[in-house]
Amino acid sequence: MVEVNIEFVTIDRNTRTPLVVLKEKEGESKRILLIWIGESEAWAIENQLKQIPPQRPITHDLLKSVIDTFSGKVDSVCITSIEESTFYAEVTLDLNGKKYELDSRPSDAIALAVRCEVPIFVEEKVIEENGFLEAEVKKEKTSQRDAKDILENLDDDIAKHYTV
Amino acid sequence: MVEVKADYISTENNGTPVVILKQKEGDPIRRLLLWIGEAEANAIKSYLDEMHFPRPMTHDLIKNIIDTLSTTVNAVYITKIEKSTFYAKLSLKTDTQEIAIDSRPSDAIAVAIRFNAPIFVDEGVLEEHGFLEEEKKDG
Numbered sequence A: 001m002v003e004v005n006i007e008f009v010t011i012d013r014n015t016r017t018p019l020v021v022l023k024e025k026e027g028e029s030k031r032i033l034l035i036w037i038g039e040s041e042a043w044a045i046e047n048q049l050k051q052i053p054p055q056r057p058i059t060h061d062l063l064k065s066v067i068d069t070f071s072g073k074v075d076s077v078c079i080t081s082i083e084e085s086t087f088y089a090e091v092t093l094d095l096n097g098k099k100y101e102l103d104s105r106p107s108d109a110i111a112l113a114v115r116c117e118v119p120i121f122v123e124e125k126v127i128e129e130n131g132f133l134e135a136e137v138k139k140e141k142t143s144q145r146d147a148k149d150i151l152e153n154l155d156d157d158i159a160k161h162y163t164v
Numbered sequence B: 001m002v003e004v005k006a007d008y009i010s011t012e013n014n015g016t017p018v019v020i021l022k023q024k025e026g027d028p029i030r031r032l033l034l035w036i037g038e039a040e041a042n043a044i045k046s047y048l049d050e051m052h053f054p055r056p057m058t059h060d061l062i063k064n065i066i067d068t069l070s071t072t073v074n075a076v077y078i079t080k081i082e083k084s085t086f087y088a089k090l091s092l093k094t095d096t097q098e099i100a101i102d103s104r105p106s107d108a109i110a111v112a113i114r115f116n117a118p119i120f121v122d123e124g125v126l127e128e129h130g131f132l133e134e135e136k137k138d139g
Helices: A039-049 A059-069 A106-116 A124-130 A134-138 A147-152 B038-048 B058-068 B105-114 B123-129
Strands: A002-012 A017-024 A031-036 A072-083 A086-095 A098-104 A120-122 B002-011 B017-023 B030-035 B072-082 B085-093 B098-103 B119-121
Touching (some): A002 A031, A059 A072, A059 A106, A059 B058, A086 A106, A098 A106, B002 B030, B002 B038, B038 B058, B038 B105, B058 B072, B058 B105, B072 B105, B085 B105
Antiparallel strands (some): A002 A017, B002 B017, B002 B119, B072 B085
């Protein structure tokens, strides 16, 4: 498992779908992983990252309140696998020292992780097969066939970060 | 408090989703219309329509977490309205305690229906904002 940071949330101009860009936290050549997510989850992640306090608790705030109320603790979240273009994730919940792994979509897991300030991990195999190297993208020598196509069609936000 | 049930989800002319709550018993039967977000409308509608998704939606994750915490939802209370915003409480119950958590009505309803938990509306809220079936609600 490798730890990742959320680089940013943007919109894929081509598919008009929000996208979260994850980047490997440590290591010399940091790999990037793109995950397409739903609009409300993108908003939930973005608002928390920008520290925009909601007037009323939004869904993921409620989720955190429920966990806090019953002295649960989120340990971490992990993007565990990809099957037929769908990413799978798990939320690890610590309840009085006992760990529970709950099946989740990556978007919900990430929206919860940013609220609980816990690390986000990606299984090595997932990032190995679906990630691409930041350096390679910059040099336009991406090894992943689709990566350049994807990035070329992204919103201007991403263009600021990568030369494609 | 008056018990209601989530009757159906609709959209206003401007495309805003609404949930219609309907008084469960009594005469006349009053209804309450709440403007909600699209994601929460989908979370309520898909459950009422018994649609199944391959992956857990956000409110399904909330249900799974509540189950894991060995607690359950025993009721939802729509308590007040302030500056056109409705307030609700999600009431959770364990063997030893009952705790009410601040929530938007839409989230509380989306979670409550997944537990078959009753939904209650404050009499004052229903009195002021409820309407009868034959009345045309103007907001």
